[in-house]
Amino acid sequence: MNAVRIDRLQVVRGGNVVLQELTCDVARGSVTGLLGPSGSGKTTLMRAIVGVQRIAGGRVTVLDAPAGSKGLRGRVGYMTQAPSVYADLTVRENLRFFARVLGLPGNAVERAIEDVSLAEHSNRVVSRLSGGERARVSLAAALLGAPELLVLDEPTVGLDPLLRRDLWELFHDLARRGATLLVSSHVMDEADRCDALLLLREGRLLAHGTPSELLRRTGADRLDEAFLRLVEEESP
Amino acid sequence: MSLRATGAVAARVLTQLRRDPRTIALILGVPCVLETLLKEIFAGRSEVFQHTGAPLLGLFPFVTMFLVTSITMLRERTSGTLERLMTLPLGKLDLLAGYGAAFAVVAAVQSAVVSALTFGALGLDVQGSRPLVAALAVANAVLGTALGLFVSAFARSEFQAVQFLPATVFPQILLCGLFVPRGQMAGWLRWLSDALPLTYAYDALAHAAADDVDTRFAVDAGVVCGCIALALALGAATLRRRTD
Numbered sequence: 419m420n421a422v423r424i425d426r427l428q429v430v431r432g433g434n435v436v437l438q439e440l441t442c443d444v445a446r447g448s449v450t451g452l453l454g455p456s457g458s459g460k461t462t463l464m465r466a467i468v469g470v471q472r473i474a475g476g477r478v479t480v481l482d483a484p485a486g487s488k489g490l491r492g493r494v495g496y497m498t499q500a501p502s503v504y505a506d507l508t509v510r511e512n513l514r515f516f517a518r519v520l521g522l523p524g525n526a527v528e529r530a531i532e533d534v535s536l537a538e539h540s541n542r543v544v545s546r547l548s549g550g551e552r553a554r555v556s557l558a559a560a561l562l563g564a565p566e567l568l569v570l571d572e573p574t575v576g577l578d579p580l581l582r583r584d585l586w587e588l589f590h591d592l593a594r595r596g597a598t599l600l601v602s603s604h605v606m607d608e609a610d611r612c613d614a615l616l617l618l619r620e621g622r623l624l625a626h627g628t629p630s631e632l633l634r635r636t637g638a639d640r641l642d643e644a645f646l647r648l649v650e651e652e653s654p
Numbered sequence: 655m656s657l658r659a660t661g662a663v664a665a666r667v668l669t670q671l672r673r674d675p676r677t678i679a680l681i682l683g684v685p686c687v688l689e690t691l692l693k694e695i696f697a698g699r700s701e702v703f704q705h706t707g708a709p710l711l712g713l714f715p716f717v718t719m720f721l722v723t724s725i726t727m728l729r730e731r732t733s734g735t736l737e738r739l740m741t742l743p744l745g746k747l748d749l750l751a752g753y754g755a756a757f758a759v760v761a762a763v764q765s766a767v768v769s770a771l772t773f774g775a776l777g778l779d780v781q782g783s784r785p786l787v788a789a790l791a792v793a794n795a796v797l798g799t800a801l802g803l804f805v806s807a808f809a810r811s812e813f814q815a816v817q818f819l820p821a822t823v824f825p826q827i828l829l830c831g832l833f834v835p836r837g838q839m840a841g842w843l844r845w846l847s848d849a850l851p852l853t854y855a856y857d858a859l860a861h862a863a864a865d866d867v868d869t870r871f872a873v874d875a876g877v878v879c880g881c882i883a884l885a886l887a888l889g890a891a892t893l894r895r896r897t898d
Contacts, residue, residue, distance in 0.1 A: 431898050468741050472896045486895060491743040502734030506673045507666070518662035519744050543673065559738065 421446040421481060421567050421598035422467055428475035429462050429621075436462045437621045440476070444600055444614075449593050451612030452602040453645070459621040460602040461499055464569050467600065468496040481566055492520050495565035499572050501556035505545040509536055509555050512544060516559045530558040533588055535581070550577045557585075561592075568592065568599045574608065586611045606642035617645060624648050655751065659744045663752020667726065668759065681722070681760065685714035685768045693776050707778040708787055708863035709832060709856055711768055715761040715795035716855065720823055723757060723802030724815045731806070736893070746890040754799050754886065761795025762788075782865035790862055793878055794855050800885035801851070807892030826852035831860070851881035 422444035429437040437459045444450045452460050465471035466478050469486015478485035481493060503512045513527040520526075531540050534554040539547060544555055557573050570589075574582045586608070589599050593613075601612070609615055610629055617624040617632075625632055625648050629641055636651075638644040671678065689707065696702040730736045739749060765788045772778045780787065805822060809815035829839075829847040836844055836853070847853045858874035861867060 470737050470740055470896055472898050488743075491741060494741060496738060496741045498734045498737060500734050502738045504666070504670060504735060505733070506670050511666075511669055515662055515666040516738075516742070518665075519659050519739070519742050521658060521743070 419446045420444060421448075422600065423479040424463075424467075424476070425479075426476040427463075427466060427473060427478055429459075429466060429471060430474040431462075435621060437466070440621070440623055442616055442623055442626050444598060444616075446598050447593055447596060448613040449589050449599045449601065449611070450614045450616060451609050452600055452616045452618060453606065453609055454604065454618035454624070456604055458618040460604075460618055461571055462621075463618065464496070464571050464600065464602060467567075468494055468569050470496075492563060493566050495560035495562070495568045497557050497560040497568075497570045497573055499575075501544075501549075501552040503544055503552065503555045503559060505552075506543065508541050508543050509547075509558075510540045512555060513558055513562065517562050520563045522563050526562055530561045533561055534558045535584065550581065553577070554581075564592075564595070564597065566597060568597055568601075570599065570601045572602055572604070574603065574605075582608075606640075606645060609641040615641075617648060619649060619652075624652065655745060656743075656748050659748040660752045660755065663744075663749055664755040664759075667753060667756035670726070671722075671756075671760065677722070681718055681764055682767050685711075685718070685764065686771050688714070689768060689772050689776060693778075703776075704779060706832060707772055707776070708780050708782075709859040711765065711772055711787060712791040712794045712855065712859040713827065713832075713852075714768060715764055715791050716798040716852065717819070717823060718764065719757045719761055719795040719798035720802040720805075721816070721819055722760075723753060723799045724806040724809065724818060725812060727753070727803050727806035728809055728812060728815045737897075740893075740895045746893045747886070749893070750800075750803055750886050750889050753803060754796050754882075757799040758792055758796050761792045764795070765791035780863040780865075782862045782867070786862045786867070787859065790855070790859050790875075793875075793882070794859075797851060797855060797878055797882050797885070800882045800889060803889035804885045804892065807889070823852075826850045829853065830856035832856055851878065851885075854878050854881070 420443040424440055424442050427437055427440040454460055462471055466473055467480060467485055480490055483490055509531065510527060513530055517527050531537055534557050536554055536558065539551060544552055560568060574585055589601060593599055612629065614628055615632060616626050632644045636644040636647040638647055692707065693703045769784065769788050773784055805818045806815060809818060829843060829850055830853045836847055839847065854874040854877040858871055858878060861871040
C-alpha cells in the first residue's frame with residue numbers, strides 16, 4: 419500500500435526541466451528519506467506532493483486522491499524549508515491559529531509544542547528564537563492534527579545532534595502510530611535512519627530502495643559512498 | 655465560506671498588529687495630526703476645513719488600510735505562510751474576508767478616535783449624521799483593504815508594494831472631487847474619475863456630511879460596496895494554490 423504514487427511527473431520552471439519523468443512510490447507507514455544534492459529537485463517534488471506546485475505532466479496520487487485535491491487539505495502536513503510561521507506571533511499563537519484553521523481543539527496545540535520540545539519557549543515571539551527553534555515551530559505546525567502524510571523539507575537542518583536524534587525518534591514514533599513521512603535531507607548520515615530512500619539527482623530518480631538494498635546493490639559500505647557509485651554508474 | 659476560518663484569520667491579523675504598538679500609534683496618530691494641520695493651515699478660511707474635514711475623515715482609513723494590507727499580504731506571500739495556508743482547509747475567500755474583518759475593526763477604532771478629535775476639539779461642524787460619516791469611513795477602510803489585497807499580488811517586494819500607493823491611490827484622490835469639483839474637470843478627466851471607486855466613496859462622504867442623503871448617495875454607497883466585492887473577488891483570483 420502506497421501513501422504517495424508518482425507517475426511520470428514532469429515539472430518545468432522558466433523553460434528548465436526541474437523534474438523529468440519521475441516515477442516512484444512512498445510506502446504507507448514508512449519513514450522515507452528524500453536525498454540528493456541541493457538543486458536536485460527535492461523541494462519541487464515535495465511541493466508537487468502537497469499540491470502547491472504547478473506541474474507540466476504526469477500524475478501525483480496522495481492517499482488515493484489527486485495531489486492537492488480539497489479532501490486532502492488537513493490530511494497532509496507540510497513543513498517548508500524556510501520556517502513558514504508568523505515571526506511576530508508567539509509559538510503558541512502561531513500554532514493556535516493553524517489549529518483553528520484546521521478546526522482542532524486546544525490540546526492539539528500543547529501536544530505539538532511538546533512533540534518538538536518547545537514547551538519552555540511557547541510564549542516567546544518567533545522572531546526572538548534561534549533558527550533551529552523557528553524550524554521546530556514550523557514543524558510543530560505541520561504536526562497539528564496528526565496528518566496521515568507528513569512532508570518535511572529538511573526538518574533537521576541546523577539542529578544540534580541531540581535534537582536531531584530526538585526528532586528522528588519522533589518521526590519513527592509517528593510512523594508507528596500510522597503516519598507516513600517523507601523527509602528530505604542533503605546530509606547522507608541521516609539516510610541510515612530511514613526505512614526507504616529516494617535518491618534524486620538533477621531532477622531524476624537515481625535510486626529507490628531500503629538503505630541495505632542500496633548498499634548491497636552498489637557494494638559500498640556507507641551510503642554516501644553508495645550514492646557516489648550510483649552517480650558514476652549513470653554517467654561514466 | 656467558513657466562519658471559523660475567517661474568524662481565525664481576523665484574530666491572527668489583529669494579534670500581529672497588537673504586537674506592533676508603533677504601527678498602532680501611527681495609524682491612530684497620523685490622521686489626527688493631519689486633521690489638525692488642515693484646520694491650522696486654513697485658519698483664516700475656516701470654510702475650507704468645514705468643507706474638506708469630513709470627507710478626509712473617511713479617506714484616511716482608505717489610505718492606511720491599503721498600505722497596511724498590501725504589506726501584510728505581501729509578507730504572507732513571501733514568508734511561505736501563504737503556501738502553508740493553501741495546503742490547509744482554508745478557502746481563499748475565508749482568508750480575504752478575515753483580512754477585511756480585521757482591518758474593519760482597526761478602521762472603526764481609527765475613525766472613532768479621529769472623529770472624536772475632529773468633531774470635538776477641532777470644532778468641525780457637519781449638518782449630516784456623524785455616525786453615518788464614521789460608518790462610511792469604515793466602509794472606505796474595507797475598500798482600501800480589498801484593493802490592497804488585490805494590488806499586493808502584483809508586488810514582488812515591499813518597495814514595489816509601497817510604490818503602489820502613489821501609483822493607484824494618489825490619482826484617485828486627485829480625481830475624486832476633493833481638490834477640484836468634478837464639474838470643473840475636463841471631460842476626459844471626469845470620465846476617468848467616473849471609473850474610479852474613490853470618487854464614489856468621496857461623493858458619499860460629502861453627501862453624508864452635507865445631510866444630503868438622496869438617491870445619488872444610495873448609488874454611491876452601492877458602488878462602493880460593489881467595488882469591495884469586486885476587489886475581494888479579484889484578490890481571491892490572484893491567490894493561486896499552485897505556483898511555479
